[in-house]
Amino acid sequence: MAKIIGLPKLSPTMEEGTLVSWAKKEGDTVDVDDLLAEVETDKATMEFRSFDRGVLLKILVPEGVTLEAEVPVAIIGKAGEDITELLAQVESAGAAATEAAPAAESAPAAESAPESASASVSAAESGPASAPESVPAPVSASAPGSRGGRVISSPLVRRLARERSIDLRSVQGSGPHGRIVKRDIESYAGPVAARSMLGGERLPPEVRQASSMRRTIARRLTESKQTIPHYYLTIDCDIGPLSDARKAMNAELEADGKKVSLNDLIIKAAAVALRRVPEVNASFMGKEIHYHQVVDISVAVAVDEGLMTPVIRDADRKGIGQIAEEVRELAGRARDRKLSIEEMTNGTFSISNLGMYGIEEFTAVINPPEAAILAVGTIREEPIVQAGAVVPGRRMRFTMSCDHRIVDGATGARYLAAFKRIIESPLNMLL
Amino acid sequence: MxxxxxxxxxxxxxxxxxxxxxxxxxxxxxxxxxxxxxxxxxxxxxxxxxxxxxxxxxxxxxxxxxxxxxxxxxxxxxxxxxxxxxxxxxxxxxxxxxxxxxxxxxxxxxxxxxxxxxxxxxxxxxxxxxxxxxxxxxxxxxxxxxxxxxxxxxxxxxxxxxxxxxxxxxxxxxxxxxxxxxxPDEGVEELIPFGESRVARNGADCTIVTWGRPYYVAMAAAEKLAADGTECEVIDPRTLRPLDMGPIIESVRRTNRCVVVHEHWPYGGPGAEIVDRVQREAFDYLDAPVERVTGLDVPMPYALNLENEVLPTEERIIDAVKRVSYAK
CATH class of the missing domain: 3.40.50.970 (Thiamin diphosphate (ThDP)-binding fold, Pyr/PP domains)
Structure with missing residues (x-):
């Protein structure tokens, strides 16, 4: 018997997902574990595999639409099966959901329901949902340059749009059947800069849909700053010994074609320091405090559309060479957006490094439920006074943001002092 | 010379x-x-x-x-x-x-x-x-x-x-x-190798590929189009086998449009072959479907007025260039 297939929750934190592409089309046979679609969740593009066997009878949402979890996306059944009833059910649920939305939002029982959804194709489609079987209204394909939900454009335009990151749904096509052609995309991108330079007409902002990663970053960081009482501690360290240690290690590693970075050493130092001041390696969980038995360091990696935090597990127990390799491998996959959810969740402490941009020091936003994040600045070569004499020095400033609910000032300061001892005397890592 | x-x-x-x-x-x-x-x-x-x-x-x-x-x-x-x-x-x-x-x-x-x-x-x-x-x-x-x-x-x-x-x-x-x-003057020997297309006219707006008798019709059409501001690049393959697609593809990548003009019938032949290769080798550069202006798909009529209609005309070439340029 045919059944409605909902968008699965592909990660514990997934509230909504963008259906990036269908791997099957209507009429295709589907087996258990067959790839049905690719879904972009809050941080990764995930595979949506079938739990059912049969024929894909109906696709209910087009590619590119963002939906809440559980919203119906397809109907699977036997070949030729009558699905009019199921379709009616899907449609009426959509309509009911739209009507019920305002009530659901104010109802206390709404806790179990996802937040109101908004499909990204056009504003007309938002369908706030109160029940798992609700769906957004059927997608209207009235966007310019589109026909039947598909944007019509020349191959050249598609390439240019990819290169210039232009969403073709916002470009008006002037060719046959509304086809978007070269002159449309050029007049779309060009005159904006030219006209505003002339100081003539004031142009409205260019409106783009925020990616699901961008929305996740916005939500989590707002939540962090609003709920966690941050305070900041800065410590200035002599980075000379660590630089020298790195140089010596790299000389050893050269034969194997390997290298460690200063950042890899800082990860290791921070991890070892967490063992020495374990109060910082904790999470405030409402009525409980969780003291972590493991030291897992989240490393902030800038990617095209935002930021990801792959986690180096057991960084306190790993060799620096291994940390270096893992960081490089995870960062590479982060940029390709190929990290799994497991690889970027459940860290116990974060490190963010903007030294490569010449930033001397900065404060970072805590990545909940972690208790602290360490912000790493650039190396400064400057004169320092040592035993009454001015000598050339290499310095680096570290600023830790702490969750005051569990890490008090003295605790944070003790941590940074332990960290500084390791940084300034790297052999300390071995103790 | x-x-x-x-x-x-x-x-x-x-x-x-x-x-x-x-x-x-x-x-x-x-x-x-x-x-x-x-x-x-x-x-x-x-x-x-x-x-x-x-x-x-x-x-x-x-x-x-x-x-x-x-x-x-x-x-x-x-x-x-x-x-x-x-x-x-x-x-x-x-x-x-x-x-x-x-x-x-x-x-x-x-x-x-x-x-x-x-x-x-x-x-x-x-x-x-x-x-x-x-x-x-x-x-x-x-x-x-x-x-x-x-x-x-x-x-x-x-x-x-x-x-x-x-x-x-x-x-x-x-x-x-x-x-x-x-x-070339007497005494100057010139051997033209097989498989070398010749760019007969430079232009940035549309690529015309043509050979044989319609070459002259296309060149005349290109002049008229130039008067209206559309500059066509005209390329003559000269040898149809081997066929040198290099300059044609290079040109289409710049102009983003292509019209193939030939006397032979539209079904198959070198004209269709060139279209096939252009769409495969310059797909991401095409702003419009590749068009052809061909001899019409009929046995040649005897009447002169009809024969003139069957052969590629300047008018049909100009129309095709305008269509791929989305002009008018």
């Missing part, structure tokens, strides 16, 4: 090659005493005598076959068809023998032969005598196919054809024989 007519350029090519290599000889209907049906071979009989300029009976299968046999044993024949329409009775010789012997003898035999003559419509010679034959021959591996548009290309390509060790189908044009154009 001097100006020569297309027929004079061809004659010079044969004369120079016959002087250079005594194995080269010319055979066909009316090539000798009548001085050539289109006067291409004028004067060659007097210069080289009856052993090397041979008049034949009206028997294309026979003299094409004799030519192939002569080539197999070491001579270098030029076989003139009075028109390419008459090659159909020699089709089997060209396809089954000339194009195959080298492969079937495992390389032991070669067939260095040139089949040449006027191709395509002349003026009111009706359906049986107006064939543009390139599609028939261009699809055969084992043959080279040349179709020069200008006197210079005619001379340079025919010399290369005569020196080729493999069979060449050389397509001229009755309406082109009187066309004048620049040809």
């Amino acid at each position: 001097r100006e020569l007519r297309y027929r004079e350029a061809l004659r010079e090519a044969m004369l120079e090659e016959m002087e250079r290599d005594e194995r080269v000889f010319l055979m066909g209907e009316e090539v000798g005493h009548y001085q050539g049906a289109y006067k291409v071979s004028e004067g060659l009989l007097d210069k080289f005598g009856e052993r090397r300029v041979i008049d034949t009976p009206i028997a294309e299968a026979g003299f094409a076959g004799i030519g192939i046999g002569a080539a197999m044993v070491g001579l270098r024949p030029i076989i003139e068809f009075m028109t390419w329409n008459f090659s159909f009775v020699a089709f089997d010789q060209i396809i089954s023998n000339a194009a195959k012997i080298h492969q079937m003898s495992a390389g032991a035999l070669q067939v260095p032969i040139v089949f040449r003559g006027p191709n395509g419509s002349a003026r009111q010679v009706a359906s049986q005598h107006s064939h543009a034959v390139a599609p028939f021959y261009v699809s055969i591996p084992g043959l080279y196919v040349c179709q020069p548009s200008t006197p210079r290309d005619a001379k340079g390509l025919l010399k290369t054809a005569i020196r080729s060790n493999n069979p060449v189908v050389f397509l001229e044009g009755e309406t082109l024989y009187g066309v004048k154009g620049e040809v």
Whole structure:
């Protein structure tokens, strides 16, 4: 018997997902574990595999639409099966959901329901949902340059749009059947800069849909700053010994074609320091405090559309060479957006490094439920006074943001002092 | 450079090659005493005598076959068809023998032969005598196919054809024989290699690929389009097999649009082949479907007004360029 297939929750934190592409089309046979679609969740593009066997009878949402979890996306059944009833059910649920939305939002029982959804194709489609079987209204394909939900454009335009990151749904096509052609995309991108330079007409902002990663970053960081009482501690360290240690290690590693970075050493130092001041390696969980038995360091990696935090597990127990390799491998996959959810969740402490941009020091936003994040600045070569004499020095400033609910000032300061001892005397890592 | 007519350029090519290599000889209907049906071979009989300029009976299968046999044993024949329409009775010789012997003898035999003559419509010679034959021959591996548009290309390509060790189908044009154009001075030898397209006109807005008689129609259309501000790049492949797509693809990547103009029928042939390769090799650069302006898909009518409609016209070329440019 045919059944409605909902968008699965592909990660514990997934509230909504963008259906990036269908791997099957209507009429295709589907087996258990067959790839049905690719879904972009809050941080990764995930595979949506079938739990059912049969024929894909109906696709209910087009590619590119963002939906809440559980919203119906397809109907699977036997070949030729009558699905009019199921379709009616899907449609009426959509309509009911739209009507019920305002009530659901104010109802206390709404806790179990996802937040109101908004499909990204056009504003007309938002369908706030109160029940798992609700769906957004059927997608209207009235966007310019589109026909039947598909944007019509020349191959050249598609390439240019990819290169210039232009969403073709916002470009008006002037060719046959509304086809978007070269002159449309050029007049779309060009005159904006030219006209505003002339100081003539004031142009409205260019409106783009925020990616699901961008929305996740916005939500989590707002939540962090609003709920966690941050305070900041800065410590200035002599980075000379660590630089020298790195140089010596790299000389050893050269034969194997390997290298460690200063950042890899800082990860290791921070991890070892967490063992020495374990109060910082904790999470405030409402009525409980969780003291972590493991030291897992989240490393902030800038990617095209935002930021990801792959986690180096057991960084306190790993060799620096291994940390270096893992960081490089995870960062590479982060940029390709190929990290799994497991690889970027459940860290116990974060490190963010903007030294490569010449930033001397900065404060970072805590990545909940972690208790602290360490912000790493650039190396400064400057004169320092040592035993009454001015000598050339290499310095680096570290600023830790702490969750005051569990890490008090003295605790944070003790941590940074332990960290500084390791940084300034790297052999300390071995103790 | 001097100006020569297309027929004079061809004659010079044969004369120079016959002087250079005594194995080269010319055979066909009316090539000798009548001085050539289109006067291409004028004067060659007097210069080289009856052993090397041979008049034949009206028997294309026979003299094409004799030519192939002569080539197999070491001579270098030029076989003139009075028109390419008459090659159909020699089709089997060209396809089954000339194009195959080298492969079937495992390389032991070669067939260095040139089949040449006027191709395509002349003026009111009706359906049986107006064939543009390139599609028939261009699809055969084992043959080279040349179709020069200008006197210079005619001379340079025919010399290369005569020196080729493999069979060449050389397509001229009755309406082109009187066309004048620049040809390198006497004593300056120019061999134009097979497989080199020529950019005849530069332009940034649309690429036109054309050869043979419509080449001149397309060039005139390009001038009119330029007056309206649309600059076409015109490219002549010159040899249809091998086909040099390099300059064509390079051009389409700049102009983002392409119109292919040819005399032969629209179904298949080098015209369709070029469209196929453009869409595959320049897909991400195309702003519009590739268009073709072709001879219409009918047997050629006798009436002059109808014949003029069937052949590619300036108007149809201009319309096609405007369509791919999304103009008006």
